[in-house]
Amino acid sequence: MFAMPRAATTTDVFNAIAEPRRREIIGVLGDGKAHAVGELVHRLHMPQPAVSKHLGVLRKVGIVSRRRHGQRRLYRLNAEELRPVHDWVKAYQRFWAHQLDRIKERAERKAAERLDSKRRQDKDEEEKPW
Amino acid sequence: MFAMPRAATTTDVFNAIAEPRRREIIGVLGDGKAHAVGELVHRLHMPQPAVSKHLGVLRKVGIVSRRRHGQRRLYRLNAEELRPVHDWVKAYQRFWAHQLDRIKERAERKAAERLDSKRRQDKDEEEKPW
DNA sequence: TTGACATATTCCCATATAGGAATATAATAT
DNA sequence: ATATTATATTCCTATATGGGAATATGTCAA
Numbered sequence: 476m477f478a479m480p481r482a483a484t485t486t487d488v489f490n491a492i493a494e495p496r497r498r499e500i501i502g503v504l505g506d507g508k509a510h511a512v513g514e515l516v517h518r519l520h521m522p523q524p525a526v527s528k529h530l531g532v533l534r535k536v537g538i539v540s541r542r543r544h545g546q547r548r549l550y551r552l553n554a555e556e557l558r559p560v561h562d563w564v565k566a567y568q569r570f571w572a573h574q575l576d577r578i579k580e581r582a583e584r585k586a587a588e589r590l591d592s593k594r595r596q597d598k599d600e601e602e603k604p605w
Numbered sequence: 606m607f608a609m610p611r612a613a614t615t616t617d618v619f620n621a622i623a624e625p626r627r628r629e630i631i632g633v634l635g636d637g638k639a640h641a642v643g644e645l646v647h648r649l650h651m652p653q654p655a656v657s658k659h660l661g662v663l664r665k666v667g668i669v670s671r672r673r674h675g676q677r678r679l680y681r682l683n684a685e686e687l688r689p690v691h692d693w694v695k696a697y698q699r700f701w702a703h704q705l706d707r708i709k710e711r712a713e714r715k716a717a718e719r720l721d722s723k724r725r726q727d728k729d730e731e732e733k734p735w
Numbered sequence: 736t737t738g739a740c741a742t743a744t745t746c747c748c749a750t751a752t753a754g755g756a757a758t759a760t761a762a763t764a765t
Numbered sequence: 766a767t768a769t770t771a772t773a774t775t776c777c778t779a780t781a782t783g784g785g786a787a788t789a790t791g792t793c794a795a
Contacts, residue, residue, distance in 0.1 A: 493784085498693065499674040505696060512742055523785070527743055546741050546792035554700030561694045563628065566635060568691055570684030624753085642772055655754070657773055676762040676771050 488559055491536040496521060497529045501538065501552065509542060509549035618689055621666040627650060627659045631668065631682060639672060639679035 492498055499519050504510055512530065516523045530550055533539040538556045540547040629649050634640055641688055642660065646653045660680055661670040668686045672679040 487625075489625075489628070490623045493620045494784090495617075495619075498619070507700070513740095517735075522785075523742070524744080524786085528783075529724070531743085533671075543792095548742060552697075552700075554697040557694055557697045558701055561698055564687055564691045564694065567631075567682075567684040567687045570637070571688050625754090643770090652755075653772070654756085654774080658753080661773080673762095678772060 480510075481483040486536075488536055488538065488556055491532055491538060492557070492560065493530075494529065496525070497533060500526070500529055500533065501557075504539065504552035505549060505554075507552065507554075509551045511544070511549055513547065515550075616666075618666055618668065618686055621662055621668060622687070622690065624659065624662075626655065627663060629646075630656070630659055630663065632667065634680060634682035635684075637682065637684075639674075639681045641674070641677040641679055643677065645680075 492501065496519070498516060503515060503518060512523065512526055515521070515530075516527050519526070530539060530541075534541060534550075536556065538553055539550045540553055542551065622631070622677060630645055633645060638717055642653065642656055645651070645656050646662075649656070660669060660671075666686065668683055669680045672681065713720055714725070717722075
């Protein structure tokens with residue numbers, strides 16, 4: 476009876492932004508202004524129902540807010556909802572940001588210097604030593 | 606006949622990290638050291654096949670590397686692969702980090718206080734002005 | 736009213752899960 | 766050789782998609 480398939484996109488922010496088109500939508504809304512559905516349809520070259528559906532997902536998660544303006548619906552980004560993602564991934568920033576401005580990332584341990592080469596593990600090289 | 610369902614988790618990093626358990630695994634591997642599957646099974650209280658499958662996904666995307674050590678498989682984080690996520694979400698950091706301190710981000714606490722009413726837009730308040 | 740416009744919703748469907756159980760493969764130990 | 770340990774893979778299934786098409790809802794204008 477307990478069949479737990481893939482996590483629902485409406486579950487959390489991580490799932491919501493997993494969709495490329497939704498990230499595109501967020502990208503347009505990234506200017507902080509309100510945008511009508513039709514404008515998104517036009518700028519992103521996406522069918523209108525698709526845009527509405529994706530906006531619905533984003534709204535359910537809280538990433539966007541909706542306002543009514545005449546016969547249009549204006550959507551606006553609630554960027555704070557993206558903060559959990561930023562906070563999560565920020566913890567791994569030290570692995571690639573050695574040389575980053577000391578101002579921001581002041582000597583975050585030298586543990587990352589061991590990342591010499593970026594290897595993709597194909598079957599051929601999967602047994603190669605690190 | 607073109608039925609394009611959800612994007613495959615093995616497609617890109619965003620989908621790979623959408624799974625909570627996979628983020629847990631990444632969390633353990635976040636120390637930069639190599640970990641055996643069994644250790645992850647023990648520490649995360651997950652069934653072994655589940656761990657192996659999730660590691661398979663992470664490996665396909667490039668987030669982890671695999672090494673052989675005796676009869677064990679040691680997995681290690683390729684944190685640089687998380688950089689696209691960081692770069693993407695970083696663009697929205699400005700929305701909640703207005704008062705970001707030049708030297709450090711101590712002032713984040715202030716910004717956190719501003720997150721007073723995290724409003725989910727239900728039908729009742731969906732027409733409320735911003 | 737009617738009609739045009741803007742957006743949302745419903746229906747159908749092919750596909751990709753993620754979990755569980757069982758099994759397979761691989762390496763080591765006896 | 767067999768047994769044990771460690772990990773991977775296969776099979777199954779319930780579910781949640783995301784796209785397309787059609788339709789419904791809602792708003793404004795004449």
